[in-house]
Amino acid sequence: MTAIALSLKDLNKSFGPAKIIDNVTLDIEKGERHAIIGPNGAGKSTLFNLISGLYTPTSGSVTLHGEEISGMAPHLINHRGLSRSFQVSNIFTNMTVRENVRCGVLNALGQGYAFWRNIGSNKEVQTRTFEILDRCGLVDKAALPASLLPYADQRALEIAITIAGGADVILLDEPTAGMSHSETERAVQLIRTATEGKTLIIVEHDMGVIFDLADRISVLVYGDIIASDTPQNIRGNAKVREAYLGDEDLPEEIA
Amino acid sequence: MTDTTDFQNLAPSAGQKFRQRTLPFLILAAILLAIPMTGPSRTFYTVAHQMGINVVFALSYNMILGKAGLLSFGHAVYFGLGGYLAVHAMGWIEEEIGLWGSIPMFFLPIIGFFGGALAGATIGWPSTRRAGTTFAMISLGVAELIFAAAFMFDSFFGGEQGISGDRMNGIELFGLSLGPIAEVYWFIAFWMFVGILGMWAFTRTPLGRLSEATRDNAQRVQFIGYNPQRVRYMVFIIAGGFAGLAGGMAAVNYEIFTPDALSLLPSGFVLIMAYVGGITYFVGPIFGAILLTYMQSMLSDFTEAWLLYLGALFIGIVMFAPRGLAGIIFGFFDGLRGAERGAFLKGWITSLVGGLFMLIGLIILVEVSVRWSNGYGEIYEPFGLHLDHASPLTWLLFLATTGAGIGLTALANRHKEGTT
Numbered sequence: 001m002t003a004i005a006l007s008l009k010d011l012n013k014s015f016g017p018a019k020i021i022d023n024v025t026l027d028i029e030k031g032e033r034h035a036i037i038g039p040n041g042a043g044k045s046t047l048f049n050l051i052s053g054l055y056t057p058t059s060g061s062v063t064l065h066g067e068e069i070s071g072m073a074p075h076l077i078n079h080r081g082l083s084r085s086f087q088v089s090n091i092f093t094n095m096t097v098r099e100n101v102r103c104g105v106l107n108a109l110g111q112g113y114a115f116w117r118n119i120g121s122n123k124e125v126q127t128r129t130f131e132i133l134d135r136c137g138l139v140d141k142a143a144l145p146a147s148l149l150p151y152a153d154q155r156a157l158e159i160a161i162t163i164a165g166g167a168d169v170i171l172l173d174e175p176t177a178g179m180s181h182s183e184t185e186r187a188v189q190l191i192r193t194a195t196e197g198k199t200l201i202i203v204e205h206d207m208g209v210i211f212d213l214a215d216r217i218s219v220l221v222y223g224d225i226i227a228s229d230t231p232q233n234i235r236g237n238a239k240v241r242e243a244y245l246g247d248e249d250l251p252e253e254i255a
Numbered sequence: 256m257t258d259t260t261d262f263q264n265l266a267p268s269a270g271q272k273f274r275q276r277t278l279p280f281l282i283l284a285a286i287l288l289a290i291p292m293t294g295p296s297r298t299f300y301t302v303a304h305q306m307g308i309n310v311v312f313a314l315s316y317n318m319i320l321g322k323a324g325l326l327s328f329g330h331a332v333y334f335g336l337g338g339y340l341a342v343h344a345m346g347w348i349e350e351e352i353g354l355w356g357s358i359p360m361f362f363l364p365i366i367g368f369f370g371g372a373l374a375g376a377t378i379g380w381p382s383t384r385r386a387g388t389t390f391a392m393i394s395l396g397v398a399e400l401i402f403a404a405a406f407m408f409d410s411f412f413g414g415e416q417g418i419s420g421d422r423m424n425g426i427e428l429f430g431l432s433l434g435p436i437a438e439v440y441w442f443i444a445f446w447m448f449v450g451i452l453g454m455w456a457f458t459r460t461p462l463g464r465l466s467e468a469t470r471d472n473a474q475r476v477q478f479i480g481y482n483p484q485r486v487r488y489m490v491f492i493i494a495g496g497f498a499g500l501a502g503g504m505a506a507v508n509y510e511i512f513t514p515d516a517l518s519l520l521p522s523g524f525v526l527i528m529a530y531v532g533g534i535t536y537f538v539g540p541i542f543g544a545i546l547l548t549y550m551q552s553m554l555s556d557f558t559e560a561w562l563l564y565l566g567a568l569f570i571g572i573v574m575f576a577p578r579g580l581a582g583i584i585f586g587f588f589d590g591l592r593g594a595e596r597g598a599f600l601k602g603w604i605t606s607l608v609g610g611l612f613m614l615i616g617l618i619i620l621v622e623v624s625v626r627w628s629n630g631y632g633e634i635y636e637p638f639g640l641h642l643d644h645a646s647p648l649t650w651l652l653f654l655a656t657t658g659a660g661i662g663l664t665a666l667a668n669r670h671k672e673g674t675t
């Protein structure tokens with residue numbers, strides 16, 4: 001049996017009387033590419049917030065590589081190898097693109113809090129930063145203030161910051177939302193290479209992207225996972241069709 | 256993907272680095288070396304030394320306000336505690352207690368640094384857990400607390416008289432006895448340079464950059480693995496250290512520290528210095544410290560109402576030029592380099608003249624009112640004018656200058672909006 005990277009068990013989250021996440025149990029294997037789909041307001045982002053430490057679960061547990069992480073501070077969860085992106089771009093707008101990425105790289109190399117060395121003098125930091133920028137197609141925009149980036153590039157930077165720390169479990173929240181068709185294609189390519197060999201959990205609305213990218217799909221409706229299976233089986237699942245997928249949404253081809 | 260691109264081309268070129276980083280420090284060093292050659296007066300030295308101390312103090316304040324986004328109402332606590340420790344050390348050196356006899360007075364600012372950093376580490380531990388309003392309120396409470404404590408623990412704070420010392424003791428360094436004011440100059444110049452260089456270097460370290468990232472987006476830094484509380488705490492300690500360094504400079508310069516140095520007054524003054532200078536620029540607080548120290552020592556000789564002018568300046572900057580003096584100066588040069596130079600210059604001069612008219616109006620109002628309220632019958636007589644509070648001419652002049660000032664500034668603003 002393959003090792004489990006991330007495991008959710010009987011996870012619940014309520015805001016006041018509203019139960020947003022309802023007894024979610026889910027195991028994600030190491031190296032798996034797992035997509036989470038579901039209508040707006042289903043609780044997908046809330047699920048990410050619970051896993052990454054932004055919210056504390058009302059009950060239930062989250063384990064990362066066998067270690068309980070629910071209730072832990074976000075930076076401690078990040079230290080244990082989990083990194084997430086945000087649905088709404090969450091970048092350092094006053095910094096250049098390069099500095100944005102470098103912040104993440106520095107932490108991975110254990111120099112985050114250093115106050116005794118010049119930020120520009122470490123070759124490894126500069127090389128890693130360059131690699132990430134290159135992989136995300138941002139090299140020619142490296143010196144731009146992040147606030148001046150076009151929308152699609154801001155989304156790419158969001159991913160770049162997320163992977164910069166070298167985490168092996170990556171959570172991406174709607175990385176292609178609002179992109180044009182060609183931009184989406186580029187982004188998917190980027191996600192594929194950037195998360196090579198890593199565990200990926202992705203929230204996505206574009207069915208083409210999902211069926212192209214994912215090994216397994218979970219369908220979340222009203223905070224409840226109604227199905228979790230391979231793309232083929234999800235497509236054939238009557239419950240899923242009824243609850244969520246309109247027939248017209250299904251692409252004919254599966255990569 | 257372009258695998259052939261060399262990663263180093265992302266950093267600024269060597270020429271840019273020299274112009275933006277090395278050159279300003281060379282110029283600063285040259286100015287500091289040149290000043291004594293002009294044969295300055297005693298008054299000049301006195302004011303210049305106070306400026307040097309305030310430059311370091313204001314820069315240390317901006318490490319937390321500008322760079323870390325923490326609004327503190329009690330930064331003088333770290334200046335004062337560092338300074339007090341330095342004055343005590345001055346006494347220990349004089350009495351040659353233990354190893355102290357072998358430490359030159361010249362190094363007292365380092366003692367001040369440790370004092371300030373230690374105070375920062377102690378007080379910052381609870382206070383930097385939160386940013387925003389909570390932090391600001393705690394800083395105010397702590398400042399009140401320490402000021403009150405200063406009158407209770409006489410052995411350390413010396414009560415109202417404070418603690419004094421004598422800097423002409425211990426080992427002489429660089430042949431400086433630190434007796435004559437011209438020798439103290441080198442001491443101040445040296446530590447001011449070290450302070451500026453050190454704080455500038457800090458902005459170039461990972462922690463320095465991280466503190467800006469935390470200021471801008473404290474949530475995001477958590478998700479790339481940083482603890483914002485730890486970032487704030489570390490920056491706070493270092494800022495406390497540099498405030499203490501300034502305190503150590505003041506200890507040697509004045510040879511006395513009183514509880515007033517810890518009070519809310521200098522805490523407010525350092526806030527105004529940094530803000531008026533411009534907190535979004537590294538050099539901003541330097542400009543602010545120089546201007547406000549000048550105003551404090553010179554203007555207070557000319558007019559008893561100088562605090563009113565200080566307040567008006569502060570409010571004016573907050574309302575009309577939130578990027579401070581540095582913003583005005585750099586904005587001017589950027590405008591000159593811009594495409595529409597003529598239009599920019601016209602607008603700029605219009606605002607400048609408008610500002611001057613408003614300033615004249617303000618001066619008339621303040622000076623006439625102060626004399627009127629004093630009731631000694633003294634009359635404000637600038638340039639042979641006889642501005643009595645009872646004469647209509649006075650108030651006509653006030654209304655005319657103020658009105659012209661407001662009109663011109665509005666005109667300049669309308670032009671600016673028209674062009675952009």
Ligand SMILES: Nc1ncnc2c1ncn2[C@@H]1O[C@H](COP(=O)(O)OP(=O)(O)O)[C@@H](O)[C@H]1O
Nearest residue numbers: 015018020038039040041042043044045046047
């Ligand atoms: N902090 C919060 N407080 C109250 N309600 C919340 C909070 N966060 C999310 N919700 C609610 O939870 C539901 C799911 O939101 P979300 O997880 O963003 O959905 P999705 O990402 O699937 O579109 C929504 O109804 C939203 O209003």
Ligand SMILES: [Mg+2]
Nearest residue numbers: 044045046087
């Ligand atoms: Mg969402």
